Every structure is written in C-alpha cells, then in structure tokens.
Amino acid sequence: MDGMVPITRQGYERLRKELERLQREERPKVIKAIEEARAHGDLSENAEYEAAKEKQALIEAQISDITNKLSRCQIVEGCEDSNGRIVFGSTVVVEDLDTGSIETYCLVGPFEAQVERGTISISSPIGKALLGKEVGDEVKVHTPKGIRSLEIIEVRKPTF
Numbered sequence: 001m002d003g004m005v006p007i008t009r010q011g012y013e014r015l016r017k018e019l020e021r022l023q024r025e026e027r028p029k030v031i032k033a034i035e036e037a038r039a040h041g042d043l044s045e046n047a048e049y050e051a052a053k054e055k056q057a058l059i060e061a062q063i064s065d066i067t068n069k070l071s072r073c074q075i076v077e078g079c080e081d082s083n084g085r086i087v088f089g090s091t092v093v094v095e096d097l098d099t100g101s102i103e104t105y106c107l108v109g110p111f112e113a114q115v116e117r118g119t120i121s122i123s124s125p126i127g128k129a130l131l132g133k134e135v136g137d138e139v140k141v142h143t144p145k146g147i148r149s150l151e152i153i154e155v156r157k158p159t160f
Contacts, residue, residue, distance in 0.1 A: 009077070011112030087131070087158065093155075097138070097149040098148065105119070109122065125143050129141045137152050
C-alpha cells in the first residue's frame with residue numbers, strides 16, 4: 001500500500017493508544033526482564049535471557065509497525081451526504097443470496113479492519129464491491145471461497 005491510508009478517528013486513536021502502551025508499559029517490562037536475566041550469569045545457556053530478547057524483538061517490531069501505519073494514516077471524517085450510496089465509514093447490511101444469511105459490515109481502512117468486530121477494509125474484495133452501491137443493488141464478490149452474491153438490504157451513514 002503506497003501513499004496515505006484512510007482511517008477513522010477512532011481507529012487512529014486505538015492505534016495511537018496501542019503504541020503508547022507498548023512504549024510505556026511493555027518496553028520497560030522487557031528491558032527489566034533482560035536486566036534480571038543478565039544478572040543470573042552465563043548468557044549462552046540462559047533461557048530467560050533468550051526469551052526476554054525474543055519478546056523485546058517482537059515488541060520493537062510492533063512499535064515499528066504501528067509507527068509506520070500512523071505516519072501513513074489520513075483521518076477521514078464522516079461523509080455528510082452520500083445520496084444513499086456506500087462510502088468509507090458506512091454500515092451496510094447485506095443478504096448472502098446463496099445462503100440467506102444476513103451480515104452487517106462497517107467499511108473502514110485496512111489498518112483498523114477486524115472482521116470479528118464487524119469492520120472490513122474498503123480494499124477487501126467485499127469492501128471494494130460494496131463501495132458506491134446502494135440499497136437493492138446486487139453485487140458478485142470474488143472471495144477466496146469462491147463467488148458470493150450479496151444483496152444490499154440497508155445502508156447507514158458514517159457515524160464518525
């Protein structure tokens with residue numbers, strides 16, 4: 001992904017808070033664990049030291065990843081008038097025409113999408129297929145599990 005990436009203000013704040021938590025809580029904890037493990041002597045056979053160093057590498061990678069994401073984010077405020085069309089931040093209720101199941105998605109940026117929380121990325125196959133559509137439209141989506149036919153039942157305006 002090149003360039004700026006859209007994100008809601010809430011998504012941006014979640015990322016920023018996670019970065020702060022990693023920097024202010026997790027990093028100092030792991031540094032202390034490394035110091036304590038060093039105090040036990042021979043580092044070549046010190047499992048506690050190795051585990052603490054691995055955890056430190058993981059935390060530093062997470063900090064770097066989130067810092068990179070935050071530097072590329074562009075906060076998108078709610079769209080005032082989308083004329084009933086699906087836009088970034090819209091909540092969409094769809095019916096899977098093959099299974100009859102009803103699903104609700106909120107379209108967000110890729111850095112904040114969490115399918116288990118009902119948010120999907122605008123750059124995902126379903127997100128791309130839904131953008132610009134309106135109630136009553138039927139879309140065919142190419143997913144890893146095959147082609148899905150979805151009918152748009154409801155579109156709610158962005159609430160951010």
